[in-house]
Amino acid sequence: MSEVQKFKVLIVDDEAPARNIIKVFLQNETDAELIDEASDGFEAVKKINHLKPDLVFLDIQMPKLTGFELLELLETKPEIIFVTAYDQYAVKAFELNAVDYILKPFNKERFHTALGKALERLKSDTKKGESTEKLIAYSRQTTENLQRIALKKGNQITVMDVENIFYIEAQDDYTMIYTQNERYLKHATMQYFEDKLDKDMFLRTHRSYIVNLKHIEKIELFEKDTRVVVMKNKALVKVGRTGYTVLKEKLSL
Amino acid sequence: MDHPILNKAWKLIVYILFWGLVGTFYVAVLKRYFQTEHGLSLTEGFLHAAVLGLLNIGTWYFIKFNRFEERSFFNVAFYFLISGIAILILWIASGWAMMQILTERSENYSAFFKTSFSLKIGTGTLLFFLFTLLYYVVIYYQKNKENLLRKAEMASSLNEMELANLKSQINPHFLFNSLNSISYQIIENPEEARESLVKLSDYFRYSLTKSEHTFSSLKDELDNVYRYLDVEKIRFGDKMQLEKTIEESCYAYQIPVMLLQPLFENCVKHGVYESSDTVTIRLDVSDQPDYFSIVIANNIDPDAKPKKGTSTGLNNVDRRLKLIYKRNDLLDIEKTGDSFKVRIRIPKPKQA
Numbered sequence: 188m189s190e191v192q193k194f195k196v197l198i199v200d201d202e203a204p205a206r207n208i209i210k211v212f213l214q215n216e217t218d219a220e221l222i223d224e225a226s227d228g229f230e231a232v233k234k235i236n237h238l239k240p241d242l243v244f245l246d247i248q249m250p251k252l253t254g255f256e257l258l259e260l261l262e263t264k265p266e267i268i269f270v271t272a273y274d275q276y277a278v279k280a281f282e283l284n285a286v287d288y289i290l291k292p293f294n295k296e297r298f299h300t301a302l303g304k305a306l307e308r309l310k311s312d313t314k315k316g317e318s319t320e321k322l323i324a325y326s327r328q329t330t331e332n333l334q335r336i337a338l339k340k341g342n343q344i345t346v347m348d349v350e351n352i353f354y355i356e357a358q359d360d361y362t363m364i365y366t367q368n369e370r371y372l373k374h375a376t377m378q379y380f381e382d383k384l385d386k387d388m389f390l391r392t393h394r395s396y397i398v399n400l401k402h403i404e405k406i407e408l409f410e411k412d413t414r415v416v417v418m419k420n421k422a423l424v425k426v427g428r429t430g431y432t433v434l435k436e437k438l439s440l
Numbered sequence: 441m442d443h444p445i446l447n448k449a450w451k452l453i454v455y456i457l458f459w460g461l462v463g464t465f466y467v468a469v470l471k472r473y474f475q476t477e478h479g480l481s482l483t484e485g486f487l488h489a490a491v492l493g494l495l496n497i498g499t500w501y502f503i504k505f506n507r508f509e510e511r512s513f514f515n516v517a518f519y520f521l522i523s524g525i526a527i528l529i530l531w532i533a534s535g536w537a538m539m540q541i542l543t544e545r546s547e548n549y550s551a552f553f554k555t556s557f558s559l560k561i562g563t564g565t566l567l568f569f570l571f572t573l574l575y576y577v578v579i580y581y582q583k584n585k586e587n588l589l590r591k592a593e594m595a596s597s598l599n600e601m602e603l604a605n606l607k608s609q610i611n612p613h614f615l616f617n618s619l620n621s622i623s624y625q626i627i628e629n630p631e632e633a634r635e636s637l638v639k640l641s642d643y644f645r646y647s648l649t650k651s652e653h654t655f656s657s658l659k660d661e662l663d664n665v666y667r668y669l670d671v672e673k674i675r676f677g678d679k680m681q682l683e684k685t686i687e688e689s690c691y692a693y694q695i696p697v698m699l700l701q702p703l704f705e706n707c708v709k710h711g712v713y714e715s716s717d718t719v720t721i722r723l724d725v726s727d728q729p730d731y732f733s734i735v736i737a738n739n740i741d742p743d744a745k746p747k748k749g750t751s752t753g754l755n756n757v758d759r760r761l762k763l764i765y766k767r768n769d770l771l772d773i774e775k776t777g778d779s780f781k782v783r784i785r786i787p788k789p790k791q792a
Contacts, residue, residue: 201716202675204621211627227716248613250714251743272616291620346743 193217194309197240198224199231199257200270201249205291209244209270212298218306228252229344236262242305247271251346255326256337258319259374260344266305267319284322327375333383338364338371345371350388353402354416354424355380357395367420390437392416392430400437443500444578455493462567463489469559476552483542484552488535492564495527496571503575520572528564532557608752609647609698611705614672621674636674643667650697658725658732659691665704669721672708680712684723690732695786696764700734702753703782707738710780715741731788737781754782 196219200206206224213221222238225231228249235243243265247254254269255277269288271277281288287301336352338345347366356363357377364371381391391397402419406426409415414431416424426434445451467485470476476484502523506516536553543549618640625633646664650656673680704721711719724735754773761770765787774781 201713202617202621203677204624204675205617208620208624208627211624229716248713250716250741272620273612291616292623293620 193220194241194306195222195238196220196242196244197222197231197235197238197265198244199226199228199235199249199254200224200244200246201226202246205246205270208292209298212295213302216302219302228254228257231257232260232339232344233342235265239263240265241309242266242268242302244268244270247274247277252337252344255323256346258323260337260339264319266309268301268305280322280325284318284325286318286322327379327383332385333380336364336373338373340369340371349384350399350401352389352399353418353420353422354399355397365422390430390434392434393425393427396424396426396430398424403438406431406434406438443497444575445497445500455497459489459493460486462492466563470556474552474556480543480549480552484535484539487538487542488531488560491535491538492531492567495531496567499523499527499568499571500575503572503579507579524565524568527568528561531564532560535560608702608756610644614668614705615644617675618671625674636671639667640671643671647698647701654697655694656697657691658693658695658734661695661697661700662686662691662723664698665700668701668704669708672712676712679715679718680708681718681720682723683720684725686723686725687727687732689727690725693732693786693788695734696760699757699760699784700736702756703736703784706753706782707736707780711738711740715739717741728785731785734784734786735781736784737779739779742778757782757784 196213198206198209198221200209203226206226210221210224213219219242222240223234225234228251231243231245232252245254245257245267247269248271249257252260254271258267267286269277269281269286270291270293271288272291278288278290280286287304289297289301333349335346335348338347351366353365353367355377356365358372360376361372361374362377362380364373377391377395377397380389380397384397388401389397389399398416398418404417404419404421406414406416412428414426416426416434418424445455463486466489467481470481470485471478502519506519506523539549539553618636622633622636622640625636643664646660646667669680669682707719707721711721719738719740722735722737724733724737726733726735754771758771761784762768767787770785770787772783774783
């Protein structure tokens with residue numbers, strides 16, 4: 188018998204019994220082996236980015252970072268099998284995007300159906316993580332106003348209220364998010380933020396800028412006809428002509 | 441409300457046909473009983489039918505704003521009379537004026553007008569009554585339909601409320617997650633699994649059989665809370681701790697059934713779920729002269745962001761306390777950066 192390369196599996200769930208049951212079901216599996224487990228979202232992001240597993244069993248409700256938020260912070264794209272107890276919204280999202288998911292509690296048979304499908308995809312090595320990408324796009328589309336945001340800088344993950352954002356700057360496919368003293372790069376478009384951020388708090392003042400009205404100190408004349416917003420931390424943000432009209436309205440000037 | 445005749449093309453056509461019929465009938469009467477000549481009969485008959493038809497479309501607006509259920513009977517009767525007379529005058533006068541023009545003020549017509557006057561008054565009054573009646577029927581029918589619709593809506597929203605209530609009693613998150621951990625216990629420790637199932641069943645039996653309006657002793661209520669916490673502890677292990685201090689004398693006091701449950705669920709949902717460190721739930725029950733107080737507190741992870749829908753459980757407790765004890769000073773909430781505390785005071789029954 189030749190030595191078979193086993194696929195690396197990681198389990199993410201905050202409840203020990205829930206992890207254990209997957210561990211038990213994975214025993215004697217010839218194609219897959221468990222390499223590690225994580226009990227919260229932060230730990231999971233670190234481990235997944237570091238160990239680069241092929242397949243992740245991912246719980247959705249976890250402290251601090253949900254399964255969905257976690258996905259956005261991954262540098263590698265493993266196959267994902269979602270594991271959840273009761274979440275009507277999520278189940279609908281999975282079905283629409285053909286992502287594997289299992290509902291707690293589950294039996295060995297259901298578990299192996301999901302595992303089999305994922306392994307098949309890994310073996311054929313095509314469309315890797317494609318359905319997961321679609322799911323991220325879908326959940327970005329359907330969620331209402333963004334309340335909090337998961338950001339990463341090096342190995343440090345921060346989850347914060349969007350009201351702490353000072354302004355957002357376009358950087359090609361990415362956006363740079365500025366807070367009082369920090370900045371974070373995020374893989375998301377300006378359009379996404381414009382749609383998802385509370386319109387009473389945030390305003391797109393310029394093609395490349397979205398500003399948090401709460402943190403504006405003043406508006407200054409920059410050159411003839413152009414203006415800039417001075418933030419409370421003295422940062423300067425460009426204002427376009429239409430942006431200025433709307434800005435005046437919002438600040439009731 | 442739309443105009444009951446103008447809102448559909450087919451109704452308008454029927455209406456026009458009806459007045460055509462009235463006109464034909466009138467023409468026939470004129471020729472038979474008044475021996476008027478052919479041309480005059482036709483003009484006189486259809487012109488008057490057309491004018492009265494137009495005027496009676498307007499009758500609707502008068503009926504619509506002159507309803508028995510909104511005004512006094514005499515008021516309605518008075519306006520009814522006035523508008524009837526107004527329509528009659530308008531009809532006869534405009535008919536007369538137009539006929540004057542059409543017949544070029546012929547002497548003949550003036551004579552005929554005098555003889556046909558009472559016929560016109562009779563016909564006009566009759567038709568006015570007829571349409572008034574029709575419009576009242578329409579209004580009554582529409583109101584009835586609206587009422588039925590409203591009743592159906594109310595029934596369905598009531599069903600939704602009951603469903604939401606049931607869901608909150610069952611708490612699907614708790615149920616499915618617990619069953620999942622028990623499914624692991626079955627593999628690892630069947631004896632423990634059986635214990636857990638019994639606890640889970642007892643908990644649900646208690647919460648589903650007691651109605652919202654009954655009372656239970658604090659002892660029974662707390663026993664059910666402990667079952668709930670024991671089942672949650674399978675999932676969270678040592679991450680969840682319970683510390684309690686309870687004055688013995690309080691156990692026998694009566695409290696509303698399942699009053700405390702949402703508060704402990706909040707401790708788990710916002711404390712334990714959202715934290716990666718140990719969360720301790722503190723329960724203190726103390727006996728006071730006029731009341732006894734129940735304090736439920738837990739530490740929360742300062743990093744954890746409060747989730748939406750946090751206050752449903754608390755609002756429910758608040759509402760029930762107000763409803764049952766008719767006082768709004770029984771619930772205190774104290775929230776700091778890293779702790780959450782709820783204090784409930786339950787008045788003791790007055791000694792006889």
